[in-house]
Amino acid sequence: MRAERTRAAILGAAVHLGSLRGLGELSIGGLASTVEMSKSGLFAHFGSKEELQLATVTQAWHIFEEEVVPFPREGIDPSLEALLERWLSFFERKVLPGGCFFVIAAVEFAGLDGPVNDALARALEDQIAAIEAAVRVANESGELPAGKDPSGTAFALHSILVNANSVFVVRGDRGVLDDARVAIGELLGRPQGSREALVAPHA
């Protein structure tokens, strides 16, 4: 039980550090000094740098899924706009404090073979698929402007989300998240110029 709590605390620090400074920078030695444990203490929980990185990706994805992805759950609005608003809010609250954890790390690990790269590539595809699924539902129920290409729209929406977070992190100014809301509103054929939340929070 104590070992599980320790592991969870280490992983929390690993997600934070990996998000801020890049997953590739995450090593057992570097993390040990952050959590004030010995390297051998950390090795007892994660047998290698790769194992630590993989557990960090899994933990980051759990956090993202819990906060953002619209799997059927009581009290969660399954609409496209609610999904996009949860995603922007996730960035705005700096739940993972760096750039978009999965895209940045997936680019960093692209071309390297191994389970970390595989997990990151899968997370990126799962992100795009989650938006595509919500776009298709919105398209079928007539919420999108006529004649929109659903997968092109989903790709554009994913791009705006990820880039908004990149620019937010670089500028340190949340205004770009509202720019993203304007761009998303235009893409979805909503009245122009709204910088409000896409849906009321917790709707």
Added chain:
Amino acid sequence: MRAERTRAAILGAAVHLGSLRGLGELSIGGLASTVEMSKSGLFAHFGSKEELQLATVTQAWHIFEEEVVPFPREGIDPSLEALLERWLSFFERKVLPGGCFFVIAAVEFAGLDGPVNDALARALEDQIAAIEAAVRVANESGELPAGKDPSGTAFALHSILVNANSVFVVRGDRGVLDDARVAIGELLGRPQGSREALVAPHA
């Protein structure tokens, strides 16, 4: 003269390595083994890791500017669509082989003080400003659909470019660059479904 050629060769390798593995990973020691020089040989050209990283950013920006940015120059189509097509072609030809060099590196260095971070943040703003300028010209000449918010449109276009390259690098499949052309075409109010180049190459 020989020193300049050596410096250029080192910087070429530095841009390649920094693009593939992240600018933060770029160190004098790591680069020395790539270019098969001694660390002290490299120190003669770049006095510190920071100086090397800064020179690498400058060199990467020169390459990008030469290939993409529409400064007035004979034979270069100054239109928005030609700019976007040059940008996608720049990614497709893997001129800088990793993800979008400037955005990924700017996110990596965000929150760190120093000249490297400053140069990266400036490059990101210059990229967005180049698209905004072309969008404003297109808007004034009636090439954009009526009622589009120019800065929202510019932000969406920049997002699609950067994310297309991220997904391209992760998937290793250029199909996403055509998806980006579809999404850009929709955003600019062009007929749906075209996966062709936005303008004829070298137009």
